[in-house]
Amino acid sequence: MDKNRMWVIGSVLAMVAVLLLGWVAGIQPQLTSAAAADEERSTVEQTNIIQAAALAKLKEDFAGIDALKASLEPLAASVPSGTEAPAFVSQIDALAVAHGVALLGLTMADPVAYTPVDPPAAVEADGTDAAATETSAEVVPAPEAAVAGAPPVTNSQITATNFASLAVSIDVSGSYTNVLNFVSALQSGTRLLMVTGLKTAAVPDAPGEVTATISGFIYSLVSAETATEVGAG
Structure with a gap:
């Protein structure tokens, strides 16, 4: 009786060991691989969506290239x-x-x-130069009112x-x-x-x-x- 019980217990332990070995050696790697594949597929799908949107924008821009060239001809x-x-x-x-x-x-x-063209120097509301007021403690009298005019247009x-x-x-x-x-x-x-x-x-x-x-x-x-x-x- 004890011998049969030990045999049963040994058989059950062997089955459990086989199941654990199968999980570790076979099932778990397959699950990990499947999860990685799902993540990669999701990344590729997101990339495809972004590239499709960029391609659509390029097609839209290219559709108006003739009008753009026409507008550039007078400038050229x-x-x-x-x-x-x-x-x-x-x-x-x-x-x-x-x-x-x-x-x-x-x-x-x-x-x-x-x-x-150098941009015009910043002027305080009272008409004094901002740089002068920072570097000197002396009171600088406000200049006479300048004639209003458009500042020079600059482009870097x-x-x-x-x-x-x-x-x-x-x-x-x-x-x-x-x-x-x-x-x-x-x-x-x-x-x-x-x-x-x-x-x-x-x-x-x-x-x-x-x-x-x-x-x-x-x-x-x-x-x-x-x-x-x-x-x-």
């Missing part, structure tokens, strides 16, 4: 890459004919690398390495009204031109006729290498 003509001197001369000729003035002369200076993306200006001078003759119309057209033409000066003189023995010298600047985008050469010049 306004401030071209390089001096584009022949196109500028053609524009001046066409504007002169359109506004009834005679083109007497046109000069263009060498390109000059752009010099960034416009630097001496990618932007250049060219001084231009244009001599024309015609009626005073036509000359003024010509100057106005210069400032709204295809090529961006900032007029900085206008001098006129009456033409002897020609009532109402004047000669005019118009000075200003045109601009161009340049590469880093070209800007270096411009700055050295």
Whole structure:
């Protein structure tokens, strides 16, 4: 009887050992592998969702690329890459004919690398310089009220390495009204031109006729290498 009981107990222990060994050696690794696979599949699904959204956004953006190119064309003509001197001369000729003035002369200076504009210094509400009040204990009298005006517009993306200006001078003759119309057209033409000066003189023995010298600047985008050469010049 005791021998049979021991045999039964031994058989039960052997079965338990087999079950534990099967769990450790077979079932548990499979469960761990399945859990890892589920986690990896979830990660891949999330990645696919993100990539699908990015692809949809790219398709949406690409659908409007023609309109974007169309909007950039006037900007590229306004401030071209390089001096584009022949196109500028053609524009001046066409504007002169359109506004009834005679083109007497046109000069263009060498390109000059752009010099960034320093932002205006901060001013306290009472009109004193903030830096001065921090470094000095003396009372600084408030300056006279300045004439109101727009502060200079600055952009960190416009630097001496990618932007250049060219001084231009244009001599024309015609009626005073036509000359003024010509100057106005210069400032709204295809090529961006900032007029900085206008001098006129009456033409002897020609009532109402004047000669005019118009000075200003045109601009161009340049590469880093070209800007270096411009700055050295």
